[in-house]
Amino acid sequence: MKEGYLNISRDELDLETTLEVGQTFSWYRLSEGTLYSGEGDKYFTTSKGNVLILWQKDDRLFYKATGGMEKQIEERFHLYDSITDIKEDLRGKDDILDRALDKYTGMRLIKDDFFPCLISYLCSPQMRIPRIKKMFNGIAERFGDKIKVGGETFLQFPNVKQLSKASEEDLRDLGIGYRAKYIVKTVEQILKGIVEPKNLVEMEYREAHNEIKKLFGVGNKVADCVLLFGVGKLEAFPVDTWIKKAVKRYYPEKYDKNYFRLGDNFRDYFGEKKVGYAQEYLFHFIRNQESSS
DNA sequence: ATCCAGGATGTAT
């Protein structure tokens, strides 16, 4: 495994917050007391059979990687944008977002591999985040590969072809419930080339949104989550139950029953390239506030 | 026991 580090301050990246807000299901915390204990929390993800391990110490982001995955660090955390600059632009618009921005530092948008991101959010309707993780991990264990590096074993989420071997019943046995049909049909559609994930990157946000919704089980909210966290469309503004609650309470004048009118209100308000970041800070803020009050 | 969860689909208006 190749080892090294990047110079980056905590204000620019806080791994723990970024990876544990609930935006990604593709990153795992390495269990303490194993091979890597004693140097703070480490996280890993896998992609195409390769492993990327990250941890922070002072103003350094350390990595261990196979297959050149260290080259993906910038893209996977949008490091070519300054989060402190983005937050500075967002500051001063209203009290609620200011409080959210102040409360969490270094929280960034994640950019995961498209396919695992898509499947994780196909599991998400009417589910709580811990259960989405269980479902996602169940699929990875049952249909994915195990990567062995240095005596440690890492889970690789299955690719499209591997997951196409999963029947609806297989998935229901993993506790996926009625969402099993979403996964089976969506995997079929991708296998047939009905939606080309690669093409989404080049499309404008709204076009990509309509395109990805061709997939069975992908509605407005899931579309926005996958576009934001798995494609990198910063214009996406996923409206879930938490955001809806926050909007009704703190931004009643911006509320709209129509999904896109509501989203457009916030794209206009926060800015097209910053609305995704604002969503993530608001989401974390309202969810944390609700559970601790 | 009853309710509800990072919603989407199918159907009717």
Next chain:
DNA sequence: ATACATCATGGA
């Protein structure tokens, strides 16, 4: 375009 019931599963 909008309103409604229905959809599995498990934790509170």
